[in-house]
Amino acid sequence: MILTITLNPSIDRRYYVKGFKKDKVFRAENVQYTPGGKGLNVTRVIKTFSDSLIATGFIGGKSGSFIEEKLDELNINHNFLSVNGETRSCLAIHSDDGSQTEILEKGPVISNEEISNFNHLYNELIRESEIICASGSLPQGLPLETYKDLISVAKSQNKKFILDTSGDALKLGMEASPFLIKPNKDELEKLVGHVITSNDEIVKAAKCLLENDIEIVVVSLGREGAIVFNKGYAYKINVPSVKTVNSVGSGDSMIAGFAISLMEGYDFEYMLKVAAACGAANAMEEETGKVNINNVRNIINGINITKLKI
């Protein structure tokens, strides 16, 4: 069973607006609402491959009910802690020049009592889960150590914890040695505190991260694929070029590919192919956090991996 954690879910509201620019009034051509927040994008992609899945996190208000209804429609098992605050919305404005402008709300304020209730729920849910997958930002009121604490609990029960977040929550989370992290290049630069301009510099930066006793460090590089670090080796994953429609959520889809592969016990290099192919297949879809299984299969056949001792 995979447990996905979305501490800060959202209703992702996508607007298609012709000629969008600031300081003007527009009418949207098309609007779509989907359950979002990075963890729910991961959840939807995992569901494409497996039913052995449960989603948790904090949820509240009418937006929270909307998300739960959508998850029910998708037949996704979920057990969220209800909170007093209103679950947030995130706005993405797509325009005809290919631009995308995102406005992400901070999310509700979570009280100490709600945090403690969530910790009880988490302790129950991880009992039946081998893989735990936590993604995204923290809502207001949660300490920056939240992921670190969740990882420590999971590790004490020998569970594999995948962490995909950014900033201080990631820095602190790494101290508890999650099984896998997946910074993209921007996130890696923030972690090491300088600009990265070459693959050699990526290797150098990733080596620093590996000192935290993290089993797998994935540095994702968009259409350039990814470099994955494990047990003294770097694996450069080269993905075939695909017709890119919307690459938002490719990182989340890649995480889903790792979670599924770990649960299925795939061989290491096949796992890298599945994960990278999920990311690329997502980029082919208009909807965020969606992959077509046939596209994943085709892309896997076009991926090559080079392995280097580091």
Ligand SMILES: Nc1ncnc2c1ncn2[C@@H]1O[C@H](COP(=O)(O)OP(=O)(O)O)[C@@H](O)[C@H]1O
């Ligand atoms: N345009 C693309 N073409 C092919 N593969 C892509 C594309 N965008 C993303 N991917 C795949 O998805 C993975 C994650 O995407 P990336 O953009 O690096 O993550 P994030 O969304 O976290 O920034 C990449 O490592 C790559 O395998």
Ligand SMILES: O=P(O)(O)OC[C@H]1O[C@](O)(COP(=O)(O)O)[C@@H](O)[C@@H]1O
């Ligand atoms: O959960 P977070 O980290 O606040 O991010 C929220 C938003 O990020 C997205 O996943 C998009 O992220 P990316 O642009 O990094 O792919 C939205 O779908 C989501 O609502």
